[in-house]
Amino acid sequence: MSSNFVQLHQGKWTTEPVHAQHDGECLLVQAQEGSDFWEETFYGFCHRNGHAMLAPWDGSEAVEVSFDLSSFTELYDQAGLMLWHAEHQWIKAGVEVNDGVVHVGAVVTDRFSDWSLSPVPEWRARIVTIRASYHQESVVIRARTDEHPWRTIRVARFAYPEHKQAGPFLCSPKRAGFEVAFTRWAYTAPDEDLHADPPICD
Template sequence: MVKSVLLDEKFKSRELSNLLRWHNEPSKWSIDTTSSQLVLETDEETDFWQKTHYGFENDNGHFLYIKTNKNFRMTTKVKAMPNSKYDHAGLMIRHSKNTWVKSSLEYITPNLSKLGAVVTNRGYSDWSTQYVKDKEIDLYLRLSRINQNCYVDFSWDGEEWMQMRIAFLDLPDDSPIAAGLFACSPQGKDQTVRFDFLAIEELSDPNEAYL
């Protein structure tokens, strides 16, 4: 069961919640109070990735987060308007540059994108994906942390959820972790991203992560 609300940010005010902090704040961002959305544009060549396959280490993506040591469920609704290959945005939980998880829809070609999750442990990233034949869609994402376990889900309507990934995080059970929204443009810049909300709820029952 949900114990308490850790964050309920609906972007109705021009000021962010005082609980939120930036990792690599984007040069351009604002809150559109007319549509109640956080709107940002990505800076050039920003990404989160560690070593695997490509051999490079990038830790300069934009990340808006709170810190908590609780077990939680986090949800958002996001729409990205990509400009360049690999543009993506979504949800992230992060212990350090070597231990984190992100979920998003990543733009590949004008006809195909990859819906997936990247899990990074001990400084190495992996990427599980499935193809989606859209690039500018309203996507709901959900990411839950239960001790050392992470559960990643997505939804087209915010009601029916589909599991994308279950992963292990190499960190202490009660370790504080950052949780929030992220956006990246590994090969370009000026991807426009709109987030409708960020909700983070503490979980008292580990089985809630499966729902």
């Protein structure tokens, strides 16, 4: 497997996907139908069967995950970067389909989940990178595509100095057969400033 997946040998799935296999420079992963991460808010249900491959992350470096949006076609198809402390404290940031439109967003959970999102129809079928950088008990979450620059999508509290994990995730709440091609999972230099774009590392 490419050095673009430097943490792959350290990662462990929260819930095993239907399958995960190497295909050249990609990691292809198929989600279980009905898989998701969500805690209580608005809907009143909990879903803890999403697929996140987690490895230790001490926050001294930023973490980035890249993936191909070509397979995102149905409601709530989703993938991106999971930041994890425990079952009730986590952040998933990425891209999902909502009302037929690709959106970038984040779910921040501390016993209860919240959800923020923004439509990005121009990102459809692109390669997306989600990035998190840790600073002063918070994370700055950014996203870009192979054709679009970085945009900041969330600054969130994540006040866990120890026992943090991070890695790629995917969920398929509504259908079977959803597969995502992850093209990169890496640690890189942390953000220098909230208002300065980090370098692009591919």
